[in-house]
Amino acid sequence: xxxxxxxxxxxxxxxxxxxxxxxxxxxxxxxxxxxxxxxxxxxxxxxxxxxxxxxxxxxxxxxxxxxxxxxxxxxxxxxxxxxxxxxxxxxxxxxxxxxxxxxxxxxxxxxxxxxxxxxxxxxxxxxxxxxxxxxxxxxxxxxxxxxxxxxxxxxxxxxxxxxxxx
Ligand code: GDP
Ligand code: MG
Numbered sequence: 174x175x176x177x178x179x180x181x182x183x184x185x186x187x188x189x190x191x192x193x194x195x196x197x198x199x200x201x202x203x204x205x206x207x208x209x210x211x212x213x214x215x216x217x218x219x220x221x222x223x224x225x226x227x228x229x230x231x232x233x234x235x236x237x238x239x240x241x242x243x244x245x246x247x248x249x250x251x252x253x254x255x256x257x258x259x260x261x262x263x264x265x266x267x268x269x270x271x272x273x274x275x276x277x278x279x280x281x282x283x284x285x286x287x288x289x290x291x292x293x294x295x296x297x298x299x300x301x302x303x304x305x306x307x308x309x310x311x312x313x314x315x316x317x318x319x320x321x322x323x324x325x326x327x328x329x330x331x332x333x334x335x336x337x338x339x
Contacts, residue, residue, distance in 0.1 A: 175224035176339035179252055180215065181233040181279070182261030183271035187291040191261065191322035192216050192227060195332065223336050228255065233278055245278070252282045257315075257338045259287045259331075264304050264319070265295035268311075276311050285315035285338050289331065294321040 180188050196216035215227040233248045252258050260279060262272055279286050288308055293301065305317055316334050320327040 174222060174336055174339040175226075176256035176335075177226045177228055177254070178257050178259060178335055179228045179230045179233075179255045179284075180259045180261060181230055181252075181275055182259075182289075183269075183275065186261045186263040187322040188215075188229070188261055191259075191289075191291065191320070191328070194322050194325050194328050195227065218332065223332075223339065225332070225335060225339070233275060249278060249281050252279070252284055255284055257285045257287060257335055258282060259289045259335075260314070261289045261291050262308065263292050264290045264301065265292045268304075268307050272308075273311065276308075280312060286312070287331075287334065288312075288314035288317045290317070290319040291322050293319045293326060294324050 180191065182188050192215045195218050215229050218225045218227065228251075230248055230251050233252070258279065260275060262268070288305070290301070290304065290308075296304075301319055305319075308314070309317070315338075318327065318331045318334055320331055322328070
């Protein structure tokens, strides 16, 4: 199994930390699957039965200045070309404008979108359900996976869930 996964999320939610946790120090060989140049490769995760290429999608982050229509459309079609989109959020912070902006863009995407709730080590377990409900009210996510990218909690589960869509 092999495929492409895009990670989106506002700054500081833990995208780089998740990548480091998944990829580690491993350098892997690229698959020969056709790949868009609109995405920047973050890293490649390889096991005996799966290869997942993680991509960063420029243009999906809320811009400081007004972003051109072309950039937004380009980011959206880039997300249509991957097998799954991971929308990463920080559960220790309120759902804000940055998150809402990204969710609005994700509504136009045909790809399965995962809600990945990061930094669960910073909240009490009973706080998690109300947070999930807040996000679920805004969009119908394909999968919901709480993780701690920093501690590595539930990251294996996330990879297993991704493998279902490759
Ligand atoms: P990015 O901007 O989305 O790439 O976010 P980073 O990966 O740079 O992380 C931003 C900050 O959040 C860093 O200080 C990380 O150490 C911290 N961080 C990331 N993931 C977690 C987590 O699961 N738990 C905690 N407590 N901190 C985290
Ligand atoms: Mg980063």
